[in-house]
Amino acid sequence: MASRKTIMTFVAAALMAVTHAHADSINAGNRRPSTTQPFNAQNIAEFDTPWAIAFLPDGRMLVTEKPGRIFVVTQSGKKTEIGNVPAVAASGQNGLLDIAVSPSFATTSQIYMTYTEPGTDGSRLVLTRAVLSLADDRATLTDPTVIWRQTPAGGGGQPGGIIAFDPQGAHLFLTVGDRMQPNSAQDPRQARGKVLRLNLDGSTPSNNPLAEDKGVPAQTWTTGHRNPYGLAFAPDGKLWLHEMGPRGGDELNLIEPGKNYGWPLVSNGDNYDGTPIPRHATRPDLTAPPLYWDPVIAPAGLAFYDGAMFPQWKGSALIGGLRAHALVRVAFRADGQPDEAERWDMGDRIRDVAVAPDGAVWIIEDDSPGRLRRLTPAK
Ligand SMILES: [Ca+2]
Numbered sequence: 340m341a342s343r344k345t346i347m348t349f350v351a352a353a354l355m356a357v358t359h360a361h362a363d364s365i366n367a368g369n370r371r372p373s374t375t376q377p378f379n380a381q382n383i384a385e386f387d388t389p390w391a392i393a394f395l396p397d398g399r400m401l402v403t404e405k406p407g408r409i410f411v412v413t414q415s416g417k418k419t420e421i422g423n424v425p426a427v428a429a430s431g432q433n434g435l436l437d438i439a440v441s442p443s444f445a446t447t448s449q450i451y452m453t454y455t456e457p458g459t460d461g462s463r464l465v466l467t468r469a470v471l472s473l474a475d476d477r478a479t480l481t482d483p484t485v486i487w488r489q490t491p492a493g494g495g496g497q498p499g500g501i502i503a504f505d506p507q508g509a510h511l512f513l514t515v516g517d518r519m520q521p522n523s524a525q526d527p528r529q530a531r532g533k534v535l536r537l538n539l540d541g542s543t544p545s546n547n548p549l550a551e552d553k554g555v556p557a558q559t560w561t562t563g564h565r566n567p568y569g570l571a572f573a574p575d576g577k578l579w580l581h582e583m584g585p586r587g588g589d590e591l592n593l594i595e596p597g598k599n600y601g602w603p604l605v606s607n608g609d610n611y612d613g614t615p616i617p618r619h620a621t622r623p624d625l626t627a628p629p630l631y632w633d634p635v636i637a638p639a640g641l642a643f644y645d646g647a648m649f650p651q652w653k654g655s656a657l658i659g660g661l662r663a664h665a666l667v668r669v670a671f672r673a674d675g676q677p678d679e680a681e682r683w684d685m686g687d688r689i690r691d692v693a694v695a696p697d698g699a700v701w702i703i704e705d706d707s708p709g710r711l712r713r714l715t716p717a718k
Contacts, residue, residue, distance in 0.1 A: 367679035378714040384416035385708035405434035422479035428462040432496030442508025453500035461493025486541025494518020497566035514567035521603035536560040548597035569641030590628035601625035637662035640691035646698025659689030
């Protein structure tokens with residue numbers, strides 16, 4: 340028979356293990372904006388509901404508008420509309436979404452974009468690759484080709500659609516939202532509520548977790564996401580994702596292959612109709628977010644800062660807030676734990692954030708007109 344002391348030691352150890360498993364799930368929902376801003380914000384141009392910014396190597400930008408247009412934009416705000424952009428199904432949260440410059444752009448001029456494609460059985464999120472042909476005052480897409488399509492088609496909003504490349508430039512990662520069909524996020528056959536990992540031509544890498552399967556399971560990197568509008572590699576090579584939860588459940592997640600992040604089985608928020616959802620802590624087999632927001636910020640856009648203008652931000656994640664009308668800086672402790680370090684009130688819904696080659700930070704507003712703004716250190 341175990342002594343009382345042994346039992347107490349065991350109980351204490353078990354309690355510590357449970358505490359430790361969830362001690363680092365930080366809620367930053369009630370953080371307040373800083374009273375001072377360490378930057379000046381310069382208004383550069385305006386757009387109709389801009390969605391994403393991507394920098395070309397020369398410092399020009401590609402900016403998408405959700406209704407279906409793409410522009411090349413100079414640092415001084417001169418806009419050139421890009422021709423031959425595919426038709427999109429634009430409605431509510433859906434339309435022309437992310438844009439990304441290929442790791443091989445210097446030699447191939449290839450770019451990638453995501454959008455909801457019209458269809459008789461409902462819209463599909465698709466990933467298209469095209470060559471960007473740039474002349475003096477003209478820009479056009481050559482050979483736009485859909486290299487991935489959501490299977491099955493259909494669903495509502497919450498499309499996800501964020502593109503990221505690994506630091507080696509060998510693979511493309513794509514977030515697919517649950518399209519307001521929560522249970523699909525746990526169905527391995529449905530390309531909803533997943534992060535996918537593809538080769539740059541859209542084919543399936545042979546070393547994905549379930550690569551020996553076919554179709555969606557073979558493409559799947561992680562499972563159980565709701566509506567991820569942020570995906571980016573940190574300077575240390577880790578992949579981070581944020582996703583909009585239900586009421587009170589926005590999450591920042593460290594993405595590791597084969598893991599299940601819980602939606603809709605668990606969440607740190609509840610449904611908007613008030614029905615409760617079990618918390619992440621009730622299911623240790625599902626990966627919990629190390630940082631979450633209750634109340635929500637509605638995160639959109641994610642960029643890691645590794646530039647020269649704001650040396651105090653090196654290694655931080657910059658996140659736009661739609662609901663929060665804010666730019667949020669997340670810093671990482673030495674053990675990797677993220678926490679919200681600062682939040683700045685930007686006066687409108689922030690849809691995307693990007694870091695220019697010179698280290699300036701650029702943001703766009705989810706509005707019409709929505710401003711493109713350049714942030715540089717306050718003098
Ligand atoms: Ca989750």
